[in-house]
Every structure is written in C-alpha cells, then in structure tokens.
Amino acid sequence: MSTAPNDSAETLLPARTSSLAPPPKAAPSAVAAQDRENLQDAGDKSAQEASRPHPKPEFPSAKYRLKCHDLTHAGSRVFFQNADPTSCLSKAVATVLSTLYQPTISNSQIPPTRSVTLVLRSMGGVADTGGLELDNDHKQMNFSLDYIKSIDPSTSDRQASEIAGVIVHEMVHAWQWDGKGTAPVGLTEGVADFVRLKAGFSPPHWTKKPGNKWDAGYQVTAYFLDWLETTQGEGSVRKINATLKDEEYDESSFWIRLFGSDVEDLWERYQTSLKESDNKPAESKPSMADDDFWKMVREIRGQAEAIPLKACWRTRSHVKEDTDYSKDDLVIELRRLWSMYLEKLGKSTDPDGEPLDGEVVPMAKDDGV
Numbered sequence: 001m002s003t004a005p006n007d008s009a010e011t012l013l014p015a016r017t018s019s020l021a022p023p024p025k026a027a028p029s030a031v032a033a034q035d036r037e038n039l040q041d042a043g044d045k046s047a048q049e050a051s052r053p054h055p056k057p058e059f060p061s062a063k064y065r066l067k068c069h070d071l072t073h074a075g076s077r078v079f080f081q082n083a084d085p086t087s088c089l090s091k092a093v094a095t096v097l098s099t100l101y102q103p104t105i106s107n108s109q110i111p112p113t114r115s116v117t118l119v120l121r122s123m124g125g126v127a128d129t130g131g132l133e134l135d136n137d138h139k140q141m142n143f144s145l146d147y148i149k150s151i152d153p154s155t156s157d158r159q160a161s162e163i164a165g166v167i168v169h170e171m172v173h174a175w176q177w178d179g180k181g182t183a184p185v186g187l188t189e190g191v192a193d194f195v196r197l198k199a200g201f202s203p204p205h206w207t208k209k210p211g212n213k214w215d216a217g218y219q220v221t222a223y224f225l226d227w228l229e230t231t232q233g234e235g236s237v238r239k240i241n242a243t244l245k246d247e248e249y250d251e252s253s254f255w256i257r258l259f260g261s262d263v264e265d266l267w268e269r270y271q272t273s274l275k276e277s278d279n280k281p282a283e284s285k286p287s288m289a290d291d292d293f294w295k296m297v298r299e300i301r302g303q304a305e306a307i308p309l310k311a312c313w314r315t316r317s318h319v320k321e322d323t324d325y326s327k328d329d330l331v332i333e334l335r336r337l338w339s340m341y342l343e344k345l346g347k348s349t350d351p352d353g354e355p356l357d358g359e360v361v362p363m364a365k366d367d368g369v
C-alpha cells in the first residue's frame with residue numbers, strides 16, 4: 001500500500017531564495033527572468049501550502065476489474081441488467097470501508113488491498129473471495145452465474161439487491177482482518193453479513209430468532225453483532241475487526257477485553273433479549289386516528305382550527321362550507337402536521353406511504369377534537 005507523503009509539495013519545488021537577495025548583477029536573460037518568476041511562483045505556492053489546512057483523511061482506493069467467462073449465460077444478462085459494472089465494486093468498497101474503518105492519513109489500519117477482480121463464471125455455490133497466490137493484496141471475487149440466474153425475479157429489485165448484497169459480503173472478505181487466519185470462520189462470515197445488513201441488502205429469508213450458536217456465522221452472527229452495536233456501543237464491530245489486525249484470536253480473553261464479558265455470556269443476554277421481544281406485542285403503526293396525533297394538532301393549531309382539519313381527515317373530501325379553509329389548504333396542513341408527528345415518534349417516513357390513508361368515517365355532530 002502506498003502511504004500518503006507527509007512532506008508537502010515544497011520538497012519538489014526549487015530551493016527558496018530570500019526575497020532580500022540582491023538581483024543578479026548581469027543583465028537578466030529571458031531564461032533568468034523566467035526562473036525568477038518560477039521561484040516567485042514557488043514561494044507563493046509554498047505559502048499557500050503552509051496556510052492550507054491539513055488534508056482530510058480519505059479511504060484508500062484500489063483498481064477494480066471485471067471478467068465475464070460467458071456472456072451468453074442467462075446469469076450474465078441478469079447481472080448486466082441489474083448491476084452497474086462500472087460502479088458496483090467501488091460502491092461496495094465504500095460501504096465496507098465506512099462500516100469497518102475510519103480513514104486516517106496513513107490508513108495503515110486498513111488492509112493493503114490493491115485490486116479486486118470480479119469474475120463472473122459458471123460454478124457451484126454463490127461466491128468466494130481470496131487473494132491471488134502470487135500477491136495476497138490482489139483479490140479475486142468469483143461470483144456464480146448459475147446462482148445469479150436463479151435469483152427470484154418476481155419481486156421488484158430482488159435481483160439487483162441480491163447481487164449488490166453478495167458483492168458487499170464478498171468485498172468485506174477483501175478488506176477485513178482475521179487474526180492472522182485464526183479468527184473463527186463464523187465470526188468473519190458474521191462480520192461480512194453484518195456489513196451487508198447495515199448496507200440495507202438483507203435478503204427476505206433472513207430472520208432474527210432465538211437459538212443456534214454465536215459463531216454459526218452469516219446472518220445468525222450478523223444479528224448478534226448488530227445487537228452488540230446497540231448494547232455495547234456503536235463501533236463495536238469496528239473494534240472486533242481492528243483487534244483482529246495484529247493479534248491472533250484467543251477466545252478466553254478476546255471478548256472480555258473488548259466488552260467485559262465472555263462471548264457465551266453476551267450470547268446468552270442476546271438470546272434473552274430475542275425471547276423477550278418475541279413475547280412483546282407487535283408495535284402498533286402510527287395512525288391519524290391516534291389520540292396523541294390530534295392532541296398535538298390542538299396544541300399547535302388550537303381547538304378551532306383542529307376541527308376542520310379533523311373533518312378533512314375523516315371525510316377526506318368534504319369540508320363544511322362555512323369554514324374559511326379550502327380543502328387543499330387543509331390537506332397540505334394535515335400532511336405537514338402528520339410529518340411532524342412521525343418525526344416526534346422517531347419515524348422519518350409514513351409506513352403506509354400515504355399520510356391521508358386513514359379510516360374514513362362520517363364527521364360526528366359533536367366532534368370531540
């Protein structure tokens with residue numbers, strides 16, 4: 001991996017001359033004049049460099065390549081219709097690096113991966129990733145065309161989301177640490193699926209349910225790691241990965257040092273939390289029928305204005321003629337208040353997608369808003 005130079009561009013420039021230095025005695029030739037101009041330029045640039053803030057750390061970049069062994073394979077068509085070959089690898093790397101690392105000037109905490117070649121080929125299984133025999137810093141990601149062909153096309157985005165999800169998972173293997181090869185496979189696979197989960201590419205068959213073992217790998221371990229992020233602090237998975245950089249994995253001390261508990265204890269607590277949430281009634285969706293919503297409307301707009309707003313919601317089309325409000329105004333205002341209510345509940349979007357979709361009931365005579 002190339003390290004960012006600490007020395008500034010100054011060292012590449014001609015030596016600075018003092019501005020007090022006397023001009024050359026001989027009549028300046030055109031070349032000498034040019035030299036002076038260059039030196040003056042260099043001096044200006046150096047001053048600019050010095051006053052410029054330090055460069056912002058950025059993640060390293062790598063070369064990305066794509067090989068397709070069979071363009072006539074049905075899986076190739078699915079791939080090229082659902083993935084942008086020019087950006088799918090770099091986007092996956094950006095996702096992986098931002099989940100597992102924070103950039104620094106030297107980036108020495110990040111594996112020195114220099115290139116990733118995605119190979120689309122007919123093969124069993126889904127995908128695998130490894131370093132080249134001659135140079136482990138160059139990775140090859142094999143992705144099965146037969147698998148890509150088999151992805152269920154019936155739901156929208158499923159093919160695109162599965163292809164992106166597999167690439168993110170595999171890309172983790174190209175950029176994660178593994179305790180010099182000693183980390184349990186279940187842990188490294190769990191980290192890969194954790195990153196996939198956080199990227200929003202979890203497939204529909206993934207479920208979070210009690211049972212199994214912490215190092216079962218894949219989504220089982222991924223959800224456990226996600227629980228650690230919530231209960232032990234954001235960045236817990238980053239810490240796990242960072243600890244696996246320089247030292248070999250030793251289960252008796254690894255988890256206690258990081259989280260103060262044995263991994264089996266943590267797993268037990270996670271299991272208990274799953275069982276508890278299983279017994280809890282499902283959280284009800286916010287609705288415009290919620291008393292709390294109308295309480296908020298009354299607080300913001302006052303009782304008098306809450307009445308036509310509620311009537312508008314209830315009838316959806318009918319507003320009493322003797323009000324000063326047009327229906328359009330009321331709908332706009334209702335949407336605004338509804339967004340505020342959802343924001344108050346910590347829900348950024350309306351789960352039903354349509355704020356005014358509610359139960360339509362005739363306006364009661366004595367409206368109790």
Ligand SMILES: [Zn+2]
Pocket residue numbers: 169170173189192
């Ligand atoms: Zn994997």
